[in-house]
Amino acid sequence: xxxxxVDPGTxxxxxxxxxxxxxxxxxxxxxxxxxxxxxxxxxxxxxxFERLTGVIEQFQPAIMSLERSFVGENVQSAxxxxxxxxxxxxxxxxxxxxxxxxxxxxVKLAVASxxxxxxxxxxxxxxxxxxxxxxxxxxxxxxxxLALAICHLGVASMPIAPxxxxxxxAAEWRR
Amino acid sequence: xxxxxVDPGTxxxxxxxxxxxxxxxxxxxxxxxxxxxxxxxxxxxxxxFERLTGVIEQFQPAIMSLERSFVGENVQSAxxxxxxxxxxxxxxxxxxxxxxxxxxxxVKLAVASxxxxxxxxxxxxxxxxxxxxxxxxxxxxxxxxLALAICHLGVASMPIAPxxxxxxxAAEWRR
Numbered sequence: 001x002x003x004x005x006v007d008p009g010t011x012x013x014x015x016x017x018x019x020x021x022x023x024x025x026x027x028x029x030x031x032x033x034x035x036x037x038x039x040x041x042x043x044x045x046x047x048x049f050e051r052l053t054g055v056i057e058q059f060q061p062a063i064m065s066l067e068r069s070f071v072g073e074n075v076q077s078a079x080x081x082x083x084x085x086x087x088x089x090x091x092x093x094x095x096x097x098x099x100x101x102x103x104x105x106x107v108k109l110a111v112a113s114x115x116x117x118x119x120x121x122x123x124x125x126x127x128x129x130x131x132x133x134x135x136x137x138x139x140x141x142x143x144x145x146l147a148l149a150i151c152h153l154g155v156a157s158m159p160i161a162p163x164x165x166x167x168x169x170a171a172e173w174r175r
Numbered sequence: 176x177x178x179x180x181v182d183p184g185t186x187x188x189x190x191x192x193x194x195x196x197x198x199x200x201x202x203x204x205x206x207x208x209x210x211x212x213x214x215x216x217x218x219x220x221x222x223x224f225e226r227l228t229g230v231i232e233q234f235q236p237a238i239m240s241l242e243r244s245f246v247g248e249n250v251q252s253a254x255x256x257x258x259x260x261x262x263x264x265x266x267x268x269x270x271x272x273x274x275x276x277x278x279x280x281x282v283k284l285a286v287a288s289x290x291x292x293x294x295x296x297x298x299x300x301x302x303x304x305x306x307x308x309x310x311x312x313x314x315x316x317x318x319x320x321l322a323l324a325i326c327h328l329g330v331a332s333m334p335i336a337p338x339x340x341x342x343x344x345a346a347e348w349r350r
């Protein structure tokens with residue numbers, strides 16, 4: 001199974017693609033979309049969308065694993081983050097991918113076996129899981145995205161079913 | 176000048192297109208995108224995106240006037256609303272439209288000369304401004320979208336420049 005993890009943000013969006021065959025994780029790609037601060041918001045969203053759709057077309061993952069981060073966000077920053085998340089989900093829908101969402105604690109638990117692991121601990125475990133040498137440069141947001149992909153692949157391979165895909169939470173969407 | 180007003184929402188997104196030549200407002204189109212509650216969130220965003228890009232392609236507006244609504248929203252609903260807003264902005268970027276944002280009070284002031292006007296008062300003034308007869312059915316969200324378009328056209332025609340377009344608020348975007 002091939003999964004793209006996406007850590008959406010309006011300035012920096014991380015993405016990472018991981019494949020799992022039997023018990024073996026394989027690193028395929030990781031990177032960040034850094035949008036131009038002088039561009040309009042709409043143009044920045046377009047930069048994110050175009051990069052994600054390009055990566056999805058190239059690597060053909062079946063699943064998008066997306067961060068669901070409510071923690072420490074105020075309403076205004078939630079709006080901004082929601083805009084980037086919406087565009088990431090749209091890229092998934094355009095490519096026919098199913099979307100699963102995981103909160104940061106679940107990701108840390110799945111990757112580092114500790115729900116309060118810091119970024120460096122997560123990155124170390126991502127490197128270890130994917131057998132990436134220290135020579136491979138890995139931005140924080142790309143590492144977080146790979147952790148999201150690993151999280152889904154770990155949860156999906158467990159005997160217990162993964163959390164229902166987002167269609168189950170349709171009630172949230174009613175205004 | 177031709178403007179599409181968009182009132183984004185995950186369940187219902189209103190849109191309305193208005194043209195202004197000299198002092199004359201002309202109604203072109205209005206409608207709502209009602210997404211399927213049983214669809215996944217990503218598919219619902221795709222439904223919004225496809226409808227908006229279709230309408231933009233058909234009517235070729237130069238500007239998108241978008242509601243910026245923070246009022247009464249908690250963080251979780253701001254996330255959801257942000258997702259729909261992001262997709263609306265992306266549709267604008269794909270069509271080469273500039274995006275302007277207006278808060279609900281500014282829209283009510285521009286359309287009904289009263290910042291606390293209710294939906295029915297706004298709808299009445301939208302009908303009057305666009306000389307729409309009562310026979311024309313107008314959903315609340317479509318009326319709000321037309322009000323956004325009228326608001327931009329009113330503000331843009333005043334001797335004072337309209338609010339700086341969204342690229343001025345790049346600072347908001349930094350995480």
